Amino acid sequence: MAATWSDKAVGRPFGADQKRDSALKEQVEALLCQMTLEEKIGQMNQVAGSRDTTGAPANTEIEADVREGRVGSVFNAFGVDFTRELQKQAVEHSRLGIPLLFGYDIIHGFRTIFPIPLGQAASWHLEGIERAARIMAIEGAASGVHWTFAPMVDVARDPRWGRVMEGAGEDTYLTSLIARAQVRGIQGRDPGAIDTLAACVKHYAAYGAVEAGREYNTVDMSEWRLRSIYLPPFLAALEEGCASVMTAFNTLNALPATCHPLLLDQILRREWRFEGMVVTDYTAIMELEQHGVAANASEASRKAVNAGVDMDMQSSYFIKTLNDLVQNGQVEEARIDEAVRRILWLKAALGLFEDPYRYANDDREAECLLSDAHRRAAREQARESMVLLKNEGNVLPLNDRHKKIALIGPLGNTRRLIGSWHGNGDHNDTVTLSEGLANRLVEDAVILYAEGASNRIGDTDTSGIEAALELVRQADAVVLALGEDEADADEAASRADIGLPGAQLELARRVLEAAGDMPIATVLFNGRPLALTELDEIAPAILEAWWPGTEAGNAVADVLFGDVNPSGKLPMSFPASVGQIPVYYNAFNTGRPKGVDPKYASKYLDIPNAPLYPFGFGLSYTTFEYGALETTCSEIGLDDTLEVSLAVTNTGERDGIEVVQLYLQDVHASVVRPLRELKGFQRLELAPGTCERVTFRITPDMRGFLNAELEHMQEPGLFRVQIGGCSQSGQEIEFRVV
Template identity: 90%
Template sequence: MLSNRNTRPFGVSPERYQALCQQVDTLLAQMTLEEKIGQMNQVAGSRDTTGAPANTEIEADVRTGRVGSVFNAFGVEFTRELQRQAVEHSRLGIPLLFGYDIIHGFRTIFPIPLAQAASWHMEGIERAARIMAVEGAASGVHWTFAPMVDVARDPRWGRVMEGAGEDTHLTSLIARAQVRGIQGSDPGATDTLAACVKHYAAYGAVEAGREYNTVDMSEWRLRSIYLPPFLAALSEGCASVMTAFNTLNALPATCHPLLLDQILRREWCFEGMVVTDYTAIMELEQHGVAADASEASRRAVNASVDMDMQSGYFIDTLKALVQSGQVEEARIDEAVRRILWLKAALGLFEDPYRYADEAREAQCLLTLEHRRAAREQAAESMVLLKNDGHVLPLGDHHRKIALIGPLGNTPRLIGSWHGNGDHDDTVTLREGLANRLGEDAVILYAEGASNQIGENDTSGIEEALELVRQADAVVLALGEDEADADEAASRADTGLPGAQLELARRVLAEAGDTPVATVLFNGRPLTLTELDDLAPAIVEAWWPGTEAGNAVADVLFGDVNPSGKLPMSFPVNAGQIPIYYNAFNTGRPKGVDPKYASQYLDIPNAPLYPFGFGLSYTTFEYGELETACSEIGLDDTLEVRLALTNTGDVEGTEVVQLYLQDVHASVVRPLRELKDFQRLRLSPGECREVVFHVTPEMRRFLNAELERVQEPGLFRVKIGSCSESGEEIEFRVV
C-alpha cells in the first residue's frame, strides 16, 4: 500500500502542530455544541454593486456563530465587513475562513492547468501558483480550492482543463509544485493561501467522460494511478482535502470509509481538514444512499468529513444526531479542532484582518511583473503539433496577415475557472499580432465561422477567403468556447465545434503557396485527424490566459521556440477514448496475429499525437544509451547516460523523457511508465551529456496484495522525446 508520510498541514513540525492544538483546545472548551457545528458550515457569499455584503441572512448567521467559512468571498472591503460581523458580534469572536476557486490565476490569469502541464516546467508552474496566491491573499482570500489533481484519460470530460492530464507521475510532481506555490514556506505570511487538493478521489475516471457520473474500478488501479497525486500534495503540506462528487465502487466519495477513514486518516495519517464539494452531502440523497438530510449528514460526518460546503445539512441535523447518539460529540470536536487549527495556523486569531489590506490589494493585482510571468508561461505551454515545410516561424517580411477564425479577435482566451480575471484585460490574438508586427503591418480579420456547438452557418467563409487572397500569410484561429470545457461541459464529439472544420478546408485549399499557421485554443485534447491531414502547421495554444495574444505571437514569429509536450494523448477518433500511453499489453497484442488481436477494424490503436509529443523549430539528436552494467541488485541504482545535441540553427528547449517497463512481474505491468524527465535548453550545435538514475523506488509497484514491492526480473528503459520514441535498452534486477 502507499506508505505513510508526514502529511501534517503545511508540513509543520510536531511541536508547532501541538502548540497550535493547545491554542485550539482552549477555545474548543468554551464552545457550545451549536457553535461547534457552526464552524463546520460553509456558505456562499455575494456582494452588491458597491462591493458590500449583499446577503444579510449570512450576516445574521455569522453573528450567531452558525458559519465557519464563506466561499466565493474576495475583495478587501467585502471580506473585512464579513469578518467584522464574526469577530465583533459573535459570542466567541471566532474569525471566518474565506475560500475561493483560484485555479490558474486570480486577476492575472495564467494558462489553464492542462496547458501548464504541457510546459513540463515545475519552476514555472510553482511561480504561477505563487503569483495567484499573492493576488488572492491581497484581495482578502485565505484558502483556495486547488490544486485539482484528478488523473484524466478521457477528453470528453470537460474538467480535464483543470488538471494535469493522464499521467500519475507528472500529475504528482505538478501537485507538489502547485502546493509549494500556493502555500509558500510560512502559512503565517500574508501573501500565501491554504491549499485544498481535489477531488478526492477518482473523479477523473467518470464513465463515458460524463460529468458527475459513476466510477467503478479495482482498488489496485485506484491506489496505483489515481491516489498518488493526492498523497504527493499532502506530503508537500497541503492544508486540506475536498471530496469528489462521484461514486467509487457503489459508494459516494463524500461518505466513503475506505477513502476518508482508512486511507486518508489511518494510512496517510492526514491531520488536516476535509471539506465537501458544493452540496455534495445533499447529493447523497440523489445517489440513493441517504433517505433524508439527517442520514446524509450522519454518513458524511462519520466517514470523516469536517466541513459541509453549502448544503446546510450539518447545521440542520448534527445537533439532533449527537443528542440521539448517532454521531459522537467527540467526532464533532475532532472536526472543529481541524477547522480551528487551520485558522490558527493562518494567524487569524492574532489578527483576523491581516489579509484585508487595501494598499496591498491596490498594488498586487495585474502588475507588469505578473503579466510578464503569465506571458512566459503561456508561450512555454504551447505545443507545436505539426510544421511541415517549415511554415513556422513566420518572418518579419510577412506584413499582411489574414487572421481567420472565431477565436482571432475575442478576449475569451483565458479559459473557465478564471478567478477574478477580466476578459477586458486579455490580449486578443489580433492585438498580439499587431503588437508584434508594428503599425505598418496590415492585419485583415474575418471570423469565417462560429465555434459554437450546433451552429453550422458557413455564410461567412466567402468573406474569409477574400482576405486570404490578399494576404502574404494566414493565421487560422480555431477551437472551443471557454464554456465548452468546464465543469458540467462534457462533449461526446471532441472535434472542432460548429463549421470550423469546413472553414479550415476552404481556407487551406484557397491559400495555395501562402503559408497558413493554424492555432488551436481549447481546454481538452481535440480529435484533429482531418485537420492534421490538411494543415501544414498546427500550434496547440490551449487557453493561454491574460497575455494570450502576445504569447501566441511570440511563438508564431519565433521569438519563443515552442517546447511544450502533450500531457494527454490526442485521439485519432473518439472511439479510442479513453486512450492513454501507459496501457497494458493484453494477451493478444496487435502485431502478433493479423486477426485475433486487441485492435480496431477501422482505425489504428495509436493516438494521433501521443503523450509527451511536441516539436520544436530546431532539431535534437539523441545519442546511444550507455550504462556501466546490465545487471544490478534490488537496492542498486542504474545510471543511464546519453548525449543530446541541438542539430538545428536556433536555440531550443527539449524535454528528455525516461520511460520504464517491468517486463515480467507478479502482476501485469504497463508497456511503459514515465519515471523521470529533464528539461534542457541547448544552443545551436551544443551537445550535452544527460544522466538519469533508475532507482529502486522507480521500480516498485503494487502487487496483487496491494503491497508496494520491487521484484527481480527484466526491465527496459527507453529515453526519447515522447512516449512513442527513443532508444531502448534492457537490464536485469537480481
C-alpha cells in the same frame, strides 16, 4: 491492511515546527472547551458569499448567521472591503469572536490569469508552475482570500470530460510532481505569511475516471487501479503539506466519495495519517439523497460526518441536523470535536486568531493585482505551455516579410482566451490574438480579420466563409484561430463529439484551398484534447495554445514569429477518433497485442490503435539528436540504483528547449505492468550545435509497484529503459534486477 506508498506520515499540514504546532494545539483546545455544541457545528458550516444585482459583494444575507456563530467559512468570498466587513461580524459581534475562513476557487490565476492547468502541465516546467501558483496566491491573499480549492489532481484519460482542463492530464507521475509544485506555490514555506493561501487538493477521489466522460457520473474500478493510478497525486500533495482535502462528486464502487469509509477513514486517516481538514464539494452532502444512499438530510449528514467529512460546503445539512444526531446518539460529540479541531487549527495556522484582518489590506490589494511583473510571468508561462503539433515544410515561424496577414476564425479577435475557472480575472484585461499580432508586426504590416464561422456547438452557418476567403486572397500569410469556447470545457461541460465545434472544419478546408502556397498556420484554443484527424490531414502547421490566459495574444505571437521556440509536450494523448477513448500511453499489452497475429489481435478494423498525437509529443523549430544509451552495467541488485545516460545535441539553427523523457517497463512481473511508464524527465536548454549529457538514476522506488495483494514491492527481473522526446520514441536499453 494494504500498504501505503510512503513510510512518511502526512500528519499535520504545512509541516509546522513542533514548538509552533504545540502552541496552536493549546490555543485550539482552550477555545474548543468554551464552545457550545451549536457553535461547534457552526464551524463545520460553509456558505456562499452573496452578490448584489451588479455582481458586487453583498453579504447581508449571511451576516445574521455569522453573528450567531452558525458559519465557519465563506466561499466565493474575496475583495478587501467585502471580507473585512464579514470578518468584523464574526470577530466583533459573535459570542466567541472566532474568525471566518474565506475560500475561493483560484485555479490558474486570481486577477492575472495563467494558462489553464492542462496547458501549464504541457510546459513540463515545474518551477514555472510553482511560480504561477505563487503569484495567484499572492494576488488572492491580497484580496482577502485565505484558502483556495486547488490543486486539482484528478488523473484523466477521457477528454470528453470537461474538467480535464483543470488537471494535469493522463499520467500519475507527472500529475504528482505538478501537485507538489502547486502546493509549494500556493502555501509557500510559512503558513503565517500574509501572501500565502491554504491549499485544498481535490477531488478525492477518482473523479477523472467518470464513465463516458460525463460529469458527475459513476466510477467503478478495482482497488488496485485506484491505488496505483488515481491516489498517488493526492498523497504527493499531502506529503508536500497541503492543508485540506475536498471530496469528489462521484460514486466509487457504488459508494459516493463524500461518505466513503475506505477513502476518508481507512486510507486518508489510518494509512496516510492526515490530520488536516476535509471539506465537501458544493452541495455534495445534499446529493447523497440523489445518489440513493440517504433518505433525507439527517441520514446524509450522519453518513458524511461519520465517514470523515469535517466541513459541509453549501448544503447546510450539518447546521440543520447534526445537533439532533448528536443528541440521539447517531453521531458522537467526540467526532464533532475532532472536525472542529481541524478547522480551528487551520485558522490558527493562518494567523487569523492573532489578527483576523491580516489579509485585508487595501494598499496591498491595489499594488499587486495584475502587476507588470505578474503579466510578464503569465506571458512567459503561456509561451512555455504551447505545443507545436505539426510544422510541415517549416511553415512556422512566420517572419517580418509578411506585410498582410489574414487572421481568420472565431477566436482571432476574442478576449475569451483565459479559460474557465479564471478566478477574478477580467476578459477586458486579456490580449486578443489580433492585438498580439499587431504588437509584434512591423509598422507597415496589416492584419485582415474575419470570423468566418462560429465555434458554437451546433452552429453550422457557413455564410461568413466567403468574406473570409476574400481576405485570404489579399494576404501573404494566414493565421487560422480555431477551437472551443471557454464554456465548452468546464465543469458540467462534457462533449460526446470532441471535434472542432460549429463549421470550423469547413472554414479551415476552404481557407487552406484558397491560400494556395502562402504560409498558413492554425492556432488552437481549447481546454481539452480534440479529435483533429481531419484537420491534421489538411493543415500544414498546427500550434496548440490551449487557453493561454491574460497575455494570450502576445504569447501566441511570440511563438508564431519565432521570438520564442515552442517547447511544450502533450500531458494528454490526442485521439485519432473518439472511438479510441480512453486512449493513453501507459496501457497494458494484452495477451494478443497488435502485430502478433494479423486477425486475432487487440485492434480496430478501421483505425490504428495509436492516438493522433501521443503523450509527451511536441515539436520544435530546431532539431535534437539523441545519442546511444549508456550504463555501467546490465545487472543490479534489488537495493541498487542504476545510472543511465546519453548525449542530446541541438542539431538545428535555433536555441531550443527539449524535454528529455525517461520511460521504464517491467517486462515480466507477478502482475501485468504497463508497456511504459514515465519515471523522470529533464528540460534542457541548448544552443545550436551544443551537446549535453543527460543522466538518470533508476532507483528501487522507481521500479516498485503494487502487487495483487496491494502490497508495494519490487521484484527481480528484466527491465527496459526508453529515453527520448516522446512516449512513442526514443533510445532503448535493457537491464536485469537480480
